[in-house]
Amino acid sequence: MNGPPRMAAIWCPDWPVTALRLAGGATDGTGPSAVMTSGAGGTVLACDQAAREQGVRRGMRRREAQARCPELEVLARNEAAEARAFEPLVLALESVAPGVEITRPGLAAIGTRGPTRYFGGEDGVLHALSRAVARAGMSGTGISETGMSGAGSGAGFGSGMSGVDVLIGAADGAFAAEQAARRGLSVPPGRSAAFLADLPVETLGAGGADGAELAALIDLLRRLGLRTLGAFAALTAADVLARFGPVGAGAHRRAGGRDDRPVAARRPPVEFTVRLDLEPPLDRVDAVAFSARGIAERFVTDLAAHGLACTCLELQADSDRGEQTQRRWRVAGVLNASDVLDRIRWQLQGWLAGPHPPSGPVSRLALVPVETVPTGTHQQALWGAAGTGTAPGDERAHRALARVQTLLGHGSVLTPVLDGGRSPAERTRLVPWGDERAPLRPPQQPWPGSLPAPAPTVLFDPPRPARVLDDAGRPVVVTERGAVPHPPARFALGDERPVAVTSWAGPWPVDERWWQPGAAGRTVRCQLVDVRGRAYLISTVGAHGWQVEAVYD
Amino acid sequence: MPENDQPEPLDLIEHAFDDVGMFGATGRGHAGALAPALRPAAGLPAQFAATASGHRAAPPLRVHPALSPLLPDGLRRGNTISVTGSVGLLLALLGAASADGAWCALVGFPHISAEAAHGYGIELSRLAIVTPAVTSAPAPAASSVTAVGALLDAVDVVATRMPARLAPGEVRRLTARARSHGAVLVAFGDWPGADLRLRAEPGAWSGIGAGTGRLHTRRVQVLAEGRGQAARPRRVEVLLPGAGGCVGEVVHLLHARQRAG
Numbered sequence: 001m002n003g004p005p006r007m008a009a010i011w012c013p014d015w016p017v018t019a020l021r022l023a024g025g026a027t028d029g030t031g032p033s034a035v036m037t038s039g040a041g042g043t044v045l046a047c048d049q050a051a052r053e054q055g056v057r058r059g060m061r062r063r064e065a066q067a068r069c070p071e072l073e074v075l076a077r078n079e080a081a082e083a084r085a086f087e088p089l090v091l092a093l094e095s096v097a098p099g100v101e102i103t104r105p106g107l108a109a110i111g112t113r114g115p116t117r118y119f120g121g122e123d124g125v126l127h128a129l130s131r132a133v134a135r136a137g138m139s140g141t142g143i144s145e146t147g148m149s150g151a152g153s154g155a156g157f158g159s160g161m162s163g164v165d166v167l168i169g170a171a172d173g174a175f176a177a178e179q180a181a182r183r184g185l186s187v188p189p190g191r192s193a194a195f196l197a198d199l200p201v202e203t204l205g206a207g208g209a210d211g212a213e214l215a216a217l218i219d220l221l222r223r224l225g226l227r228t229l230g231a232f233a234a235l236t237a238a239d240v241l242a243r244f245g246p247v248g249a250g251a252h253r254r255a256g257g258r259d260d261r262p263v264a265a266r267r268p269p270v271e272f273t274v275r276l277d278l279e280p281p282l283d284r285v286d287a288v289a290f291s292a293r294g295i296a297e298r299f300v301t302d303l304a305a306h307g308l309a310c311t312c313l314e315l316q317a318d319s320d321r322g323e324q325t326q327r328r329w330r331v332a333g334v335l336n337a338s339d340v341l342d343r344i345r346w347q348l349q350g351w352l353a354g355p356h357p358p359s360g361p362v363s364r365l366a367l368v369p370v371e372t373v374p375t376g377t378h379q380q381a382l383w384g385a386a387g388t389g390t391a392p393g394d395e396r397a398h399r400a401l402a403r404v405q406t407l408l409g410h411g412s413v414l415t416p417v418l419d420g421g422r423s424p425a426e427r428t429r430l431v432p433w434g435d436e437r438a439p440l441r442p443p444q445q446p447w448p449g450s451l452p453a454p455a456p457t458v459l460f461d462p463p464r465p466a467r468v469l470d471d472a473g474r475p476v477v478v479t480e481r482g483a484v485p486h487p488p489a490r491f492a493l494g495d496e497r498p499v500a501v502t503s504w505a506g507p508w509p510v511d512e513r514w515w516q517p518g519a520a521g522r523t524v525r526c527q528l529v530d531v532r533g534r535a536y537l538i539s540t541v542g543a544h545g546w547q548v549e550a551v552y553d
Numbered sequence: 554m555p556e557n558d559q560p561e562p563l564d565l566i567e568h569a570f571d572d573v574g575m576f577g578a579t580g581r582g583h584a585g586a587l588a589p590a591l592r593p594a595a596g597l598p599a600q601f602a603a604t605a606s607g608h609r610a611a612p613p614l615r616v617h618p619a620l621s622p623l624l625p626d627g628l629r630r631g632n633t634i635s636v637t638g639s640v641g642l643l644l645a646l647l648g649a650a651s652a653d654g655a656w657c658a659l660v661g662f663p664h665i666s667a668e669a670a671h672g673y674g675i676e677l678s679r680l681a682i683v684t685p686a687v688t689s690a691p692a693p694a695a696s697s698v699t700a701v702g703a704l705l706d707a708v709d710v711v712a713t714r715m716p717a718r719l720a721p722g723e724v725r726r727l728t729a730r731a732r733s734h735g736a737v738l739v740a741f742g743d744w745p746g747a748d749l750r751l752r753a754e755p756g757a758w759s760g761i762g763a764g765t766g767r768l769h770t771r772r773v774q775v776l777a778e779g780r781g782q783a784a785r786p787r788r789v790e791v792l793l794p795g796a797g798g799c800v801g802e803v804v805h806l807l808h809a810r811q812r813a814g
Contacts (some may be wrong), residue, residue: 148794154811265605265731287619394656394679395705396707397707397709398705400703401708404700404704407700407703408683408700412684412700413682414682414683415677415678416665416667416670416680418667418677419667424668427667428668429667430682453797454769454770454794454798455672456596456666456669457665457669458664460664461664486654487763503758503761503763504761504766505762505764505766506765527768529761529768532755533755533756535768535771550805552641552758552768552794553639553641
């Protein structure tokens with residue numbers, strides 16, 4: 001059996017704290033801060049150097065940590081931010097050699113056997129990695145020949161310039177490499193076991209995959225008097241397996257520097273986003289569309305080369321003054337190049353000729369695929385029969401509506417969505433065709449004060465003024481207590497001649513947005529049927545006159 | 554073929570092919586024993602004529618049972634129907650078809666309530682509301698005609714309210730387009746040459762009193778007049794809207810009223 005593979009590890013100390021600082025806003029980075037695990041009995045997951053100097057340690061309870069360091073800033077963990085902030089570093093490493101394993105955000109490993117040949121020696125690889133890290137803006141990395149630690153001589157790769165520390169180390173196997181990185185060392189080949197021997201058994205728990213079992217194992221080892229990895233590694237493998245099970249056996253292999261786990265390299269994600277810089281910037285839609293033909297084609301073919309097709313596209317355009325428009329276009333089928341081009345044209349038409357046009361010409365376009373499907377799933381049936389996906393009629397209808405949208409403008413083809421609200425106008429929302437059909441307010445929730453079915457068919461938006469008169473020809477009033485002392489007898493829409501009212505119902509008061517100082521105040525609604533059999537929904541707001549909100553036509 | 558309509562050239566060619574190519578050839582080639590068997594029975598020519606333009610082979614769209622006395626065959630593809638008197642009747646006409654999966658478009662109805670449409674059974678995700686911008690376009694009627702024409706190509710039911718009186722040529726063109734593409738054109742308001750005219754008369758609301766109750770249902774007389782088979786006027790009383798906002802049947806009075814009218 002060959003020994004463990006030669007690996008380099010890249011480690012950012014206190015990454016949970018650093019990532020929050022990079023994400024911005026969480027901490028200003030001046031005072032000591034620590035990230036705690038969630039829950040009532042939260043313990044310190046990571047802390048920065050300032051906190052460590054005050055005696056805060058990993059695994060410490062919150063109360064104890066705060067007792068040692070009263071000004072400690074306690075942060076909640078944000079794993080998404082950790083992963084996100086680590087991504088630029090991983091990209092920088094991948095620029096040196098492919099096959100980067102992200103052990104966890106803050107720690108990456110890379111096999112050095114391949115790149116060693118290319119860079120002419122392992123030191124060359126480590127230098128290249130540190131240069132790449134520096135280019136990523138993480139920090140400058142100094143390299144110094146040092147003769148330290150029991151492992152003999154090694155090259156230390158430490159850093160510490162711009163707030164983010166990155167340490168690089170190399171050894172045999174991922175575990176030894178990680179430990180080397182924590183100390184900024186390059187452990188010569190074959191010396192890893194000796195390097196690890198002096199480390200305390202607690203280092204086994206740093207990996208954190210089988211956290212609870214490892215913690216129990218470490219505790220047990222300490223009580224057995226095995227305080228260093230060397231002492232643990234001196235046990236025979238069979239005995240360890242018999243006594244501690246597979247987790248113990250794995251830990252034993254790592255402690256002895258026989259960590260032959262291969263690198264679980266990630267596959268770098270393929271970039272499908274297509275960008276176009278317009279030089280010079282263009283202010284005419286057809287000119288932009290003409291220039292964009294190439295990228296529309298490339299966008300579709302790039303996806304197709306990976307067996308994908310786009311069903312939802314985000315289109316971003318920037319003007320040279322920094323204004324931006326950004327929209328998502330969803331289609332029933334899949335987008336081909338001319339569909340993409342159409343959408344570029346429509347969006348820019350709407351933007352350049354719309355109510356808020358940019359102050360400068362368009363300088364940049366970006367096409368981002370938001371949703372993709374494998375190409376096979378959207379194959380149209382040969383004979384036009386309904387396949388497993390959408391029916392061909394749906395496809396045709398979508399095309400026709402998109403065509404009408406080009407003819408009449410984007411905002412002229414709408415689709416209704418049921419929305420939440422108390423007035424009928426609020427309960428109907430019209431969204432442009434192709435936009436996401438999402439209600440602003442949940443329609444299923446109870447909306448006290450909204451009218452039960454049947455709903456009026458035609459809405460007046462904005463409401464139209466009306467006159468509601470009593471027997472004596474005076475306007476009908478609703479008192480503070482919701483009474484109608486003089487019932488409506490005659491009704492007129494706008495300036496029409498008043499006609500007799502046959503029946504009416506109400507009043508139904510709705511107190512809306514009373515907490516807003518500028519809001520309209522109390523709305524009172526009534527239903528009313530006139531002598532011609534027409535039914536109206538009328539309302540009055542505050543002391544203003546009556547208005548017709550909708551008609552039951 | 555309706556008698557006073559200008560047939561489209563395409564239709565003429567297809568029908569010519571129909572008559573000569575199919576029945577004529579069969580009749581002449583296999584005279585004698587086979588001919589009686591193949592000679593089109595009473596129902597057959599209609600069926601073949603329907604298949605001629607391709608789209609019309611599709612079955613008619615369903616209408617709500619309450620409306621089926623007015624439209625016994627449902628919404629026949631290629632037909633033009635005019636509706637007057639009630640927007641609710643128009644929505645009720647679309648409801649069952651839309652629920653069955655048909656696509657509907659409303660052209661020139663900017664302020665339809667989604668709730669009411671949903672109540673009449675229309676599936677909102679298959680409903681497009683097309684509002685040609687009145688302000689920007691120089692001739693709103695022209696853009697409406699363009700929009701309706703484009704929609705008739707692919708949408709099953711196109712309901713339209715034209716902003717102004719259309720030229721007879723435009724009316725004929727849209728009617729012919731609906732027929733050739735197998736779509737149903739529902740015009741709100743007068744539409745010369747419509748295959749079926751539905752008129753809702755003012756109805757009586759129930760559930761509402763003098764300051765009591767609320768609007769509940771409305772009983773409406775709907776009158777249907779048409780041409781050809783549908784020439785005899787029919788009259789049905791329906792609930793528009795019925796309970797829950799959908800169209801409802803008035804069961805007990807139906808037959809008596811029909812006989813009386």
